[in-house]
Amino acid sequence: MRGIAHYFMLAAVISVVLGMIWGLQMAISGDHTMLPAHAHLNLVGWVTLALFAIYYHLVPAAGEGLLARVHLVVAIVGVIVMVPGIAVAHSGGPEIAAAVGSLITFASMLIFLATVVLQGRQS
Numbered sequence: 001m002r003g004i005a006h007y008f009m010l011a012a013v014i015s016v017v018l019g020m021i022w023g024l025q026m027a028i029s030g031d032h033t034m035l036p037a038h039a040h041l042n043l044v045g046w047v048t049l050a051l052f053a054i055y056y057h058l059v060p061a062a063g064e065g066l067l068a069r070v071h072l073v074v075a076i077v078g079v080i081v082m083v084p085g086i087a088v089a090h091s092g093g094p095e096i097a098a099a100v101g102s103l104i105t106f107a108s109m110l111i112f113l114a115t116v117v118l119q120g121r122q123s
């Protein structure tokens with residue numbers, strides 16, 4: 001796995017390593033308050049980023065342009081803003097980071113939709 005696919009997979013694996021440590025911490029402590037943040041670090045971080053990695057690996061032409069690099073940055077920033085944002089919101093703090101992070105994550109998925117449509121037309 002090379003190029004953009006490699007970076008998506010690297011970000012995905014870092015997410016799941018952190019997500020599993022968080023899960024273990026929750027399980028050992030018995031405090032599951034952070035369940036939604038843990039869940040979304042694993043699901044938006046590990047599962048979604050790994051699916052992007054597999055797509056870019058299977059469709060190398062999709063990973064060559066500027067759009068794929070923008071997608072990588074937007075997807076990673078989305079996880080970095082959204083997950084701590086959910087943690088803060090579930091600790092009783094402001095919801096703004098969770099909201100902004102969610103919108104960035106949604107923007108990343110719209111970029112992916114555009115990529116899939118464009119690649120479908122070209123193939």
Ligand code: HEM
Nearest residue numbers: 016019020021023024026027032035038039042043046047
């Ligand atoms: C070492 C690995 C992991 C540990 C120890 C762990 C631990 C936990 C714990 C303690 C909870 C709270 C359960 C509850 O209160 O009902 C939880 C919830 C959850 N975890 Fe993990 N987790 C791990 C890995 C993962 C992975 C890899 C994923 C996704 C790919 C994941 C997805 C979820 C989800 C979606 C929930 C919420 C479930 C619900 O809504 O009932 N976890 N996890």
Ligand code: HEM
Nearest residue numbers: 035036037039040042043044047048101102103104105106
């Ligand atoms: C912009 C993206 C997303 C937003 C704004 C979002 C929002 C939410 C919200 C508000 C909840 C309820 C949390 C609660 O009851 O405290 C939730 C739960 C859940 N979401 Fe998401 N979600 C997003 C992406 C995803 C994705 C991509 C997946 C799976 C691949 C996913 C899987 C789940 C699961 C399994 C639950 C139940 C576990 C939990 O309560 O955290 N979500 N989501």
